Amino acid sequence: MSETFVVVGGDAAGMSAASKAKRDAPALDVVVFEKGGYVSYSACGMPYYIEGTVEDLDELVAVTPEEFVDERGIDLRLYHEVLAVDPETRTVTVRGEDDTFEQSYDHLLLATGAAATTPPVDGTDLSCVFTLRSLDEAHAIRERLDGGPDETLDLDRDGQAVASFLTDRDPRRIGVVGAGYVGLEMADVLRARGCDVHLFQRSAHVLSGYDADVATVVEDHLRELGVTLHLGVSVTGLAADAGEVSAVETEEGSVPVDMVVVGTGVRPRTDLAVDAGVELGETGAIATDAYRRTNRPDVYAAGDCAEVHHVVADEPRYVPLALAANRHGRAVGRTVAGDPTVGGGVVGTAVTKVGDLEVARTGLTDAEDARSLGFDPVARTITAGSRASYYPGRAPITVRMVADRDSGKLLGAGMVGADVVAKRIDTVATALHAGMTVAEVERLDLAYAPPFSTVWDPVLTAAKVLAGALDE
Amino acid sequence: MSETFVVVGGDAAGMSAASKAKRDAPALDVVVFEKGGYVSYSACGMPYYIEGTVEDLDELVAVTPEEFVDERGIDLRLYHEVLAVDPETRTVTVRGEDDTFEQSYDHLLLATGAAATTPPVDGTDLSCVFTLRSLDEAHAIRERLDGGPDETLDLDRDGQAVASFLTDRDPRRIGVVGAGYVGLEMADVLRARGCDVHLFQRSAHVLSGYDADVATVVEDHLRELGVTLHLGVSVTGLAADAGEVSAVETEEGSVPVDMVVVGTGVRPRTDLAVDAGVELGETGAIATDAYRRTNRPDVYAAGDCAEVHHVVADEPRYVPLALAANRHGRAVGRTVAGDPTVGGGVVGTAVTKVGDLEVARTGLTDAEDARSLGFDPVARTITAGSRASYYPGRAPITVRMVADRDSGKLLGAGMVGADVVAKRIDTVATALHAGMTVAEVERLDLAYAPPFSTVWDPVLTAAKVLAGALDE
Incomplete structure (x- = not known):
């Protein structure tokens, strides 16, 4: 009887692992459970779709679900959420579109990714407050900017929920909270679209991973481009008007806005792992060895839910970036297919x-x-x-x-x-x-x-x- | 009494050494003998001057002779040719503008550079045949292309000699002999100026340091740009008309041209070194240790006249390129100033x-x-x-x-x-x-x-x- 490799999460790490395992060991049954409607898409490309540089959302999808199923022989299940993992019986409990069922595995990869964090203030759940962690959100933001639903786009059910705006205000002034990569990219593409962008950062400079010498060059350029910087300013809340966000409130006053994008970082999705007795590292992400093995037998973790080895620090760190996710997923795929392969460290590039x-x-x-x-x-x-x-x-x-x-x-x-x-x-x-x-x-x-x-x-x-x- | 550091040759290696030595050891007397009228110029920039992308010849001069003398305190002597080195008495014999004299040294750097090679065929000494080894030649080529002497440019005596054309033909069709870096760059800038360029290469592909997989991409692009390639074709001679080159002759026939640029490589200028008992390596360039020391006491060599250590081959090679020349010159300058510094190897980038x-x-x-x-x-x-x-x-x-x-x-x-x-x-x-x-x-x-x-x-x-x- 053939073995089964179950993958939880269908993005970079998950689909890289599934593809490589199936390619190297065609007899392996490879099952991927993805709770959303998309797999293998470029999250890094979403700002450019919102900008309009990338015309269609489809262009951000590297490989379609159909291709994974038909061409790569992967049993990919969209809208399937894994509710629990039992490492003792080697089964996962899955809620599908119609029912909840159990699936046994011989090898399991946790590739549950990361969730956007939001500041601990009131109003982050208002309509027209976005975090840009899914294609649906990217779609909704662009739809809003384009001035209403785009009938040519095939909105899935998650997307429809996100995009149900309460008013039809034209979002001219936009607040971006957080000046990390996502915040800066969003500030840039929104001003490129002609919006009046206000960027809020709690610390004194943009890009906390950089020194002031570099950050100030970026800040000067943003100002040249017409972005209003609110540096060293804490956001205390988001105010509402008719249920939609209407202002960013700070300790220094209130800035009226028509839309807010929150880019204050991500945290690893580890609930499933924790419930299954999978150990986390000090960073709060899933701990693994060089082969991406967790403390539970035959349970691997890769991508934005897991730690990586930082070569210079020589310790595990949480550095959720695309290349390591792809590479580590691929390494797990090879390992599961019978060729034990290390994932490799990062240097935080x-x-x-x-x-x-x-x-x-x-x-x-x-x-x-x-x-x-x-x-x-x-x-x-x-x-x-x-x-x-x-x-x-x-x-x-x-x-x-x-x-x-x-x-x-x-x-x-x-x-x-x-x-x-x-x-x-x-x-x-x-x-x-x-x-x-x-x-x-x-x-x-x-x-x-x-x-x-x-x-x-x-x-x-x-x-x-x-x-x-x-x-x- | 202060020590004297004598440098033979005022280009990349020589001027880097002189500048660094004087900066680190201001009491040192630093004397540079340059037989031409230019120092510290960008040979690599000459094609772009000929193209017209770089407007003035002066832009290619990184530091002027006046700056070396007035700001850096270097005793720079233009139009001074070193005729002989006597390592026993630590003197060099120099022919200056008016007389020949001896100069003693405590440290000596040979930075005599390289000379262009020409194919062993008749006609390479004809008028309108160039090799692009000096600013004078670059000047003459551009003057010819621009349609006559450019009165705004200050032609020095060498340049005038080079530029004394016998006819006033408009050079529309140009033969480039050799498809190395200089040959390709010249073919490219000449076709960008609207010339009809014929590129002759003895071997089957352009760029002998590259594999055919890479070379063919370049060849296809050159053809798209309108350059006529004569690959696998040996040039047997250059024909003349009224004393100027009129055709490139090959084993496959004659191609009429109005001008020829020869880019068949360079050879190290070592006559002075050989006469002084300085050893050459197997490559024919001056052999040195990691500190750029030759076999003669206190005689260093750097730049295009000398070998470099190739890190991957782990042996001395002749790789005459700008970065190593600058770096090795600088290392000699530090060493002479009292801080022994290795030059470092190359990987042939x-x-x-x-x-x-x-x-x-x-x-x-x-x-x-x-x-x-x-x-x-x-x-x-x-x-x-x-x-x-x-x-x-x-x-x-x-x-x-x-x-x-x-x-x-x-x-x-x-x-x-x-x-x-x-x-x-x-x-x-x-x-x-x-x-x-x-x-x-x-x-x-x-x-x-x-x-x-x-x-x-x-x-x-x-x-x-x-x-x-x-x-x-």
Whole structure:
């Protein structure tokens, strides 16, 4: 009798695991339970759909449910919610469209993802307050901005619920709460659509994972683009008018708005795991070993519900990003198919687009964080041109690089600029994986030609300056 | 009495060394002898000056002679040719503008650079045959293309000699001999100026340092741009009409031309070194240790006249490129100033622009070369999108990656595409410096956001496919 691999959750980690397992072990029965109506979609692409750069919602779906079933032979069940896991009997309890049933498994992957957090204030459940954690929400936001229901779009039942607006106000002024990646991307695409955007951030700067040297470049650019920044301001509540959000209330006063997008972060969905006796780590996400195994036999966890190993910190961290989700899902798929495969660590690389700027980071960039791990962080910030001084398209790139004083080891970097920053951070990320010193980074043989770089790439210049500071 | 540091040659390596030495040890007398009229200029920028993208020749000069003298305190002597070095008496013999004299030194840097090679055929010394090894030649080519002497430009005596055309033909059809970086860049900028370009290459493909998988993408693009390729064709001579070049003659016939640019490579200028008893390596360039010291006491060599240590091959190689020249010059400057500093190795990273394409390489990509070093090379080629499938500006990137079968060690890669290839090769270069395996590259935490990458960057996809091939 063939074995059964059950996957809970049909996004990046879940569908990567299902696809790889079925491909490598065609005899395996692979069953995926997804409580919503979509699988394998690009959450990172939703802001660009709202912007209108991406025309159709369908474009964000990498592989359709039909393709998973018909072409990949995966038993994919949409609108199926897993209610409980019993690791003793190796069964999951599932609520389907018509009934609740049990499904046995030989291998189980928990890929339950993350949920958006909201600030602990009144009003976050009002109509026209969104968090952008699903295609349905993206759909509803764009529909609202486009001025009413788009009849050409096939709204599913979750979407219809979200999109049932109480009024038909034209959302001209929009409050964005939280200035992390989602908040900045939403502020950017909404202002690109001509909205009057007010961005609220509790701390003094946008992008908490970045130093002020980088964050202020982003802030200046946002202001140039016409976004009103409310930095160092706590949101105390959301006010309503006729049941819909009408103002963002802060300790400094009230700002009238027609819509609110909350981007204050995510938390791992772990209820199912906890109920099944699966251990969480200190971060609150599911703890796993290098093979993505939890403490329960044959139960794996991957994606935004689980911890990852941070290579520089050398400890588990909660870094819910797409690449690790895909990669770890794929590793579980190989393992389940009979080829034990490690998921691999992360260095915390991330990038986003804000207007004309690319903003990227990797590694440990926060001094306090680095010190808590026993490092003595030294940082330097440089600004240098992206191309030869005489070549068109040159733009300044600001690089803040951090290293450990004693060992000279590279710890991380933040970077911002309008010309090829996203792929420059990869050089730093690769150096972090390799455990390089700043002196070694300074000596890297990077590509130079006038249209693409200066002789000393900004990454090398940053390393040169930081190495000089370490010598002092 | 203060010490004297004498530098022979005022380009990248020489001026980097002089500047760093004087900065770190202000009491040092730093004397630079440059036989031409320019120092510290961007040879790599010359094609873009000829194209017209760079308007003035002056823009290619990073630091002027006056700045070196007045601001950096360097005793820079233009039009001074060093005729001989006597390591026994620590003196150099110099021919200046008016006389020949001796200059003693405590430290000497040979930074004599490289000379363009020409094919061993008749006619390479004809008027209107250029090699693009000096600003004077760049100036002369552009002057010719612009239709006569440009009175606004200050032509120096070498330039005047080069630019003394015998006729006033309008150069519409141009032969480019050699399809390396200089040849391709010149073919590209000349066709961008509207010239009818014929590119001649003895081997079957352009860019000998690349595999056919990458080269053919470049060839197809060149043809689209209207360049006529003569591949696998040996040039047998250059014919003349009224003393100026009039045709490129090949074994397959004669192609009439109005101008010829020869880009068949460079050879290190070593005559001075050889006469002084400085040893050359097997490559024919000056041999040095990690500190750029030659076999003669206190005689250093850096830049295009010297070998560099190739990290992947783990042997000296001749790789005359700008970054190593600058870096090694700077290291010599520090060393001479009292802080012994290694120059650092290279991995052979290079990039060029051909039309809309970025073409880049790093490491060992030639199978025969890899085998001669004891590796068992395995290569795979993939083509993948540069950005998310739904994001505008996405372009295909072709990556050919090579690894050693037994160790799984990454050996090198070639890459071509129209969207951010130059800085993607840096990831591979960094991995080569770190001695990573392909499996380690596959697990790198690289940056992802829809405007800049796919979830699996093309570099990761290439590593994934190659790792799969190594498993077979």
